[in-house]
Amino acid sequence: xxxxxxxxxxxxxxxxxxxxxxxxxxxxxxxxxVGSGIGRGxxxxxxxxxxxxxxxxxxxxxxxxxxxAAAAEGLSIDSWHPCDLTIDAQCRTLLExxxxxxxxxxxxxxxxxxxxxxxxxATLEEHDWIATMKGEVDLVYLLTRHAWPHLTASGAGSIxxxxxxxxxxxxxxxxxAAHCAxxxxxxxxxxxxAVEGGPYNLRANSISPAIIASDATAAAGALExxxxxxxxxxxxxxxxLGTPEDVAACAIFLASDEAGWITGADIPVDGGVMAx
Numbered sequence: 001x002x003x004x005x006x007x008x009x010x011x012x013x014x015x016x017x018x019x020x021x022x023x024x025x026x027x028x029x030x031x032x033x034v035g036s037g038i039g040r041g042x043x044x045x046x047x048x049x050x051x052x053x054x055x056x057x058x059x060x061x062x063x064x065x066x067x068x069a070a071a072a073e074g075l076s077i078d079s080w081h082p083c084d085l086t087i088d089a090q091c092r093t094l095l096e097x098x099x100x101x102x103x104x105x106x107x108x109x110x111x112x113x114x115x116x117x118x119x120x121x122a123t124l125e126e127h128d129w130i131a132t133m134k135g136e137v138d139l140v141y142l143l144t145r146h147a148w149p150h151l152t153a154s155g156a157g158s159i160x161x162x163x164x165x166x167x168x169x170x171x172x173x174x175x176x177a178a179h180c181a182x183x184x185x186x187x188x189x190x191x192x193x194a195v196e197g198g199p200y201n202l203r204a205n206s207i208s209p210a211i212i213a214s215d216a217t218a219a220a221g222a223l224e225x226x227x228x229x230x231x232x233x234x235x236x237x238x239x240x241l242g243t244p245e246d247v248a249a250c251a252i253f254l255a256s257d258e259a260g261w262i263t264g265a266d267i268p269v270d271g272g273v274m275a276x
Contacts, residue, residue: 001052002137003029004165015245016093019061021050022048022049022050023049023050023252023256023257024046024049024050024051024107024136024163024252024255024256025049025050025051025052027050027051027052027103027104027106027107027255028051028052028054028098028107029046029051029052029053029054029105029106029108029109029255030053030054030055030056030094030095030105030107030108030109030147031043031046031053031054031055031109031111032054032056032057032085032089032109032110032111032112032139032143032251033053033056033111033112033113034056034057034062034063034066034077034079034111035057035058035059035061035062035063035066035081036057036059036062036214036215037063037111037212037215038056038111038162038212038214038244038247038248039057039111039112040062040069040108040244041243041244041247041248042111042160042244042247042251042252043066043068043070043077044069044070044073044075044077044248045107045150045229045245045248045249045251045252046074046107046109046248046252046255047070047073047075047077048073048075049252049256051107051117051255052102053070053077053078054075054077054078054079054080054097054098054101055067055078055079055080055081055121056079056080056081056083056085056112056275057068057081057082057083058082058083058084058085058111058112058114059081059082060081060082060200063079063082064077064080064081068078071242073150074109076169078101079099080093080094080097080142082199083140084140085112085142085143085191086114086127086134086138086139086142087133087142089225090122091139091143091145092146092266093145094143094146095143095146095147095150097161097235098150099150100136104153105137105147105150105151105154105157106151106154106157106158107157107158107159107160107255108143108144108147108151108157108158108159108160109160109251109255110139110140110143110144110159110160110161110162111162111163112133112139113135113139114131114134114135114268115135115137115177115237116132116136116141116176116178116182117129117131117132117178118174118175118176118179119175119177119178120175120177121175121177123175124151124154124174124175124177124178129177132178132181132182133178133181133182133185135182136179136182136183136185136186137182137185137186137189140161140186140189142187144159144193147159151197151200151202152197152200152202154202155200155201156201156260157197157200157201157202157203158202158204158205158254158255158256158259159190159193159197159202159205159207160184160202160205160206160207160251160254160255161184161189161190161193161204161206161207162183162186162189162206162207162209162247163184163190163206163207163208163266164179164183164208164209164210165181165208165209165210165268165270165273165274166179166180166183167180167183167184167186167187167208167266168208168274170198170230171276173228173231183208186206187206187208187266188266190204190205190206190266191204191264194263194264195264196265197263203254203259203260203262203263204263204264204267205250205259205262205263205264205266205267206265206266206267207247207250207254207266207267207268207269208266208267208268208269208270208274209242209266209268209270210228210232210235210236210242210245210269210270210271210273211232211241211242212241212244212246212247213241213243213244214243214244226240229241235272235273235276236270236271236272236276237270237272237273237275237276238271238272239269241271242269242271246269250267254267
């Protein structure tokens with residue numbers, strides 16, 4: 001069984017003059033979608049906070065880039081890739097690998113998602129609807145089902161899922177019928193996980209980001225100056241797009257013992273979109 005020891009907080013002494021203990025020291029975390037975006041940001045941030053991180057991604061090259069970035073910081077992240085979380089057998093194998101490597105699982109971060117099919121209700125094809133549900137909902141359910149026995153055995157487990165501001169409000173910019181439905185489902189599923197996990201002291205919470213700077217949002221034209229970006233920023237009180245690090249900071253808190261009495265909650269990390 002291996003553990004990341006974490007890194008000191010820039011050598012800053014606490015009240016007793018000692019180095020701060022990493023917030024996730026001694027915990028094993030499975031982070032999905034480590035190849036890019038929020039998943040990559042969470043994997044690196046969790047490793048910095050002392051967690052032993054096991055990741056996965058559908059894209060082998062992207063996953064290897066994450067592992068290389070970790071190694072460049074003196075961190076170690078394990079990963080199994082390519083891994084398709086929409087296939088039940090691969091989810092089962094992933095958990096078997098995590099358990100063989102670490103012997104336990106304390107944290108599950110369901111960050112992976114397959115890009116949703118953007119279309120209005122009038123134009124959304126059935127196969128695109130199904131693909132979006134598989135890529136946003138099914139992969140959360142399937143992996144969590146296989147992780148459940150390990151998380152309940154932890155005695156202080158934590159699940160962090162990712163909904164979206166689009167679970168609460170629609171979009172005038174993009175056709176998001178399937179995406180809104182998918183993230184709404186993740187929101188509801190997380191609450192049920194919290195209910196069923198309660199007797200085992202297993203907590204389940206979700207984070208609802210607004211637009212996060214990533215390869216996926218770049219493909220949608222959100223990162224380039226222009227009308228799309230300006231309309232997105234107009235809904236934000238803090239006038240910038242979010243970053244994976246913004247989201248990872250919240251995920252660390254929810255996964256840590258600091259959030260030991262928080263379950264069934266959703267936290268918007270959205271630059272104020274939900275307040276505007």
